[in-house]
Amino acid sequence: MLASWYDRQGPAADVLQVGELPDPEPGPGEVRVRVTVSGVSPGDTKKRRGWLDSSMPFPRVVPHSDAAGVVDAVGEGIDAHRIGQRVWVHGAQSYRPFGTAAQYTVVPAPQAVPLPDHLSDELGASLGIPGITAHRSVFGDGPVDGRTVLVHGVLGGVGSLAAQLARWGGATVIGTVRRGADLDHVDPHVVSHAVALDRDDPAEAIRAYAPEGVQRVVEVDLSDNADLDAAVVANDAVVAAYATRDDRPRLPFWPLLFHNVTLRLLGSDDFPAEAKRQAARDLTAAAAVGALTVDVGERYPLDAIAHAHDRVDAGVRGRVLVTVP
Numbered sequence: 001m002l003a004s005w006y007d008r009q010g011p012a013a014d015v016l017q018v019g020e021l022p023d024p025e026p027g028p029g030e031v032r033v034r035v036t037v038s039g040v041s042p043g044d045t046k047k048r049r050g051w052l053d054s055s056m057p058f059p060r061v062v063p064h065s066d067a068a069g070v071v072d073a074v075g076e077g078i079d080a081h082r083i084g085q086r087v088w089v090h091g092a093q094s095y096r097p098f099g100t101a102a103q104y105t106v107v108p109a110p111q112a113v114p115l116p117d118h119l120s121d122e123l124g125a126s127l128g129i130p131g132i133t134a135h136r137s138v139f140g141d142g143p144v145d146g147r148t149v150l151v152h153g154v155l156g157g158v159g160s161l162a163a164q165l166a167r168w169g170g171a172t173v174i175g176t177v178r179r180g181a182d183l184d185h186v187d188p189h190v191v192s193h194a195v196a197l198d199r200d201d202p203a204e205a206i207r208a209y210a211p212e213g214v215q216r217v218v219e220v221d222l223s224d225n226a227d228l229d230a231a232v233v234a235n236d237a238v239v240a241a242y243a244t245r246d247d248r249p250r251l252p253f254w255p256l257l258f259h260n261v262t263l264r265l266l267g268s269d270d271f272p273a274e275a276k277r278q279a280a281r282d283l284t285a286a287a288a289v290g291a292l293t294v295d296v297g298e299r300y301p302l303d304a305i306a307h308a309h310d311r312v313d314a315g316v317r318g319r320v321l322v323t324v325p
Contacts, residue, residue, distance in 0.1 A: 001020065001021055001022070001023045001024075001102055001103040001104050002018070002019070002020060002102065002103050002302065002324070002325065003018070003019070003020070003021045003062050003101060003102030003103065003302075004016055004017065004018045004062065004063065004101040004102065004302060004305045005017055005021065005060050005061060005062045005063075005101075006048055006060075006061055006063065007056075007059060007060045007061075008056065009047075009048060009049055009050035009054075009055075009056060010048075010049060010050070011049065012045070012048065012049075012305075012306040012307075012309035012310050012313075013306045013310075015048065016048070016063075016305055016306045016309065018302060018303050018305065021062070021102065023104055024098060024104055024105070024106045025073070025075075025106070026073055026074055026075035026078075026106050027075045027076070027106070028075050028076040028077050029075060029076070029077050029078065029108055029109055030074075030075040030078070030106050030107060030108055030109060031071045031073070031074050031075065031078055031082060031087075031106070031107065031109050031112045032071070032072055032073040032074070032104055032105070032106045033067065033069040033070065033071055033072070033087060033089055033100075033104065033105050033106075033107065033112055034069050034070045034071075034072045034103065034104060035067045035068075035069040035089075035100050035102060035103060035104065035105055035324045036067075036068055036069045036070070036121045036125075036323070036324060037067060037068045037069070037121045037122055037124070037125040037321050037322070037323055037324065038064045038066070038067045038099075038100040038101050038102075038125060038302075038321065038322040038323075038324060039064065039065075039066035039067060039100070039125040039126050039128060039129075039319060039320075039321055039322075040064060040308050040309065040312050040319075040320045040321065040322060041064075041065065041066065041128075041129040041130065041157075041312070042312055042313075043065070043129055043268070043269075044063045044064050044065065044093070044099070044309075044312075045309045045312050045313050047061070047063070047093075048061075048063055048309065049313075052247075057095075057097070058097035059097075060097060061093065061097055061098075061099070062093070062097065062098040062099045062100075062101055062102050062105075063093060063099050063101050063305075064092065064093060064099040064100040064101045064322070065089075065090060065091050065092050065093045065094055065099055065100065065128055065129055066088075066089060066090055066092070066100060066125055066126070066127070066128030066129055067088070067089040067092065067100035067105060067124075067125050067128075068086070068087070068088045068089070068115060068120075068121035068122070068123075068124030068125040069086075069087060069089065069105075069121070069324075070084065070085065070086055070087070071083055071084065071085045071087055071112060072084075072104070074109075075109075078109050082109070082112075085112075085114055086114070086115040086116075086117065086121075086124075087112040087113055087114055087115050087124070088112075088113050088115045088123075088124030088125065088127050088128070088284075089105065089107055089111060089112050089113070089125075089128065090111055090113070090127070090128030090129070090131075090132060090276070090280065091107065091111045091128065091269075091276070092105045092107050092111065094269045095269065101302065101305060101322060101324075102324070103324055103325075110276075110277060110280075111276075113280045113283075113284055114284070115284070116284070116287075116288045118288075119287055119288065122294070122296050122319075122321060123287060123292070123293070123294055125319075125321055126157075126294040126296065126319045126321070127161075127283050127284075127287070127292075127294075129268050130157040130158045130161055130319075131161050131279065131283045131292075132268055132271065132276055132279040132280070132283070133158050133242050133266055133268045134158045134159075134161035134162035134165055134218070135161075135162075135165055135278075135279035135282055135283060136240070136266055136268070136271055136275060136279060137158070137162050137218045137219075137240040137242060137264075137266055138162050138165045138166045138169065138171075138216065138218060138240075139165070139169065139278075139279075139282070140238075140240060140264055140266070140275070141216070141238045141240075141262065141264065143169060143170070144166055144169045144170060144171040144215075144216060145169060145170030145171065146170060146171070147170075147171050147172070147215040147216060148171065148172045148173075148174065148209075148210045148213075148214045148215055148216075148234075149162075149163075149166040149171040149172070149173050149174070149214065149215070149216040149217075149218065150174045150175075150176070150206065150210075150214040150216070150217045150218065150229075150232065151163045151166065151173060151174070151175045151176070151191075151217075151218040152175075152176045152217070152218060152219055152220045152221065152225055153176065153177075153178075153220035153221070154173075154175030154176060154177060154186060154191055154194065155177055155182060155185055155186065155295075155317065156220060157294075157319060158218075158220065158242060159175070159218065159220055160294070160295065161292065161294070162218040163175055163190050163191055163218075164190050164286070164291060164292050164293070165282070165283075165286060165291075165292070166216075166218075167190045167191075167291070168286045168291040168292070171216070172192050173190060173191050173192055173193075174191070174192065174193045174194075174195065174206055174209050174210060174214065175190075175191040175193070175194050175195070176194070176195050176196070176197050176202065176206075177194060177195075177196050177197070178196070178197055178198065179196055179197075179198050180196040180198055180199065182196065183196055192209070193206075193209040195209075197225075197228075202228060203228050203231040203232055206228075206232045207231075207232055210232065210234075212234055213232060213233050213234030213235070213237065213259075214232055214233060214234060214237060215234050215236075215237050215238070216237065216238050216240065217229050217232075217233065217237065217238070217239040217240065218240055218242075219239055219240060219241035219242070219243075220241075220242065220243050221243060221244060221245050222239075222241040222243070222244040222249045222251075223244045223245050223246035223248075223249035223250070224244075224245055224246075226249060226250070226251050226252055226256075227252050229256075229261075230252040230255035230256050230259070230261075231255070233256075233259050233261055234259070235259050235260055236259075236260045236261075236262075237259060237260075237261050237262070238261070238262045238263075238264055239256075239261055239262070239263050239264065240264040240266055241263065241264070241265055241266065242265075242266040242268070251263075294319050295317065295318040295319065296318055296319050296321060297311075297316050297317055297318020297319055297320055298311055298316060298318065298320050298321070299320075299321045299322075299323055300320070300321070300322050300323070301322070301323055301325070302322055302323070302324050302325065304322075305322055308320050308321075308322050
């Protein structure tokens with residue numbers, strides 16, 4: 001099969017190779033997926049470049065955890081009727097060496113999720129890491145129906161899906177963007193109120209929309225937003241953080257304590273298995289009824305995968321995808 005891989009960490013152009021590898025075969029409880037579109041996430045590029053002094057987990061890594069494609073073979077114990085089924089894939093390279101930047105990938109059967117025929121491969125390949133992280137950030141502490149959810153970075157990959165899932169779940173969504181110029185890009189059908197963080201007093205603006213405070217916060221930058229979050233949370237709120245600029249964020253301990261705030265830290269590779277299964281069910285259901293859309297930024301062929309990684313590292317807006325011939 002045609003695939004991309006790296007056997008050492010470093011800059012994309014230096015370490016990513018494209019060539020032929022043996023076709024993988026599914027083992028017991030696994031399916032093989034013929035990949036059409038592979039999704040690139042920041043976590044994929046961080047693993048490749050050795051972020052936080054991480055080392056090579058395997059001698060050779062085929063990158064990427066997310067994809068869309070068609071099941072073309074099944075292992076022992078899996079219903080043969082799954083062959084020919086369109087699916088979206090998550091977690092392919094989570095604690096495994098061979099991800100989705102290849103013509104074929106093998107995953108445990110639950111990680112190949114049926115993709116309704118009216119949904120695109122591009123959407124399917126965009127649901128994995130960002131979608132499951134977004135789902136956990138919104139629903140990890142129960143339903144949000146009737147609640148107010150603050151989503152930071154509402155134009156980002158996780159933030160956008162979190163806002164849509166919260167809206168689908170019955171919440172009122174307040175979203176933030178970094179600059180006032182970005183406000184025009186926020187979908188008012190999803191986000192009831194949008195606030196730019198470069199205004200004089202974003203906390204006052206958020207409080208104007210949520211006088212009693214927000215019950216949930218989806219946090220993309222804990223280190224920069226901790227004081228703001230403490231100023232706008234309701235009593236017994238949850239701050240669910242999946243990223244931070246500063247590796248050792250300083251927290252306003254007493255304001256958070258007096259509001260009885262729960263801080264939930266989200267590492268997508270290690271979510272409980274049932275949480276991932278529920279996320280997959282809900283993401284598919286929401287997408288099927290048109291409640292989820294994804295901003296696809298740029299597409300690259302597999303032989304230009306290094307450019308795709310560089311664009312993700314540069315922070316380009318929209319999902320970056322690699323198409324597989």
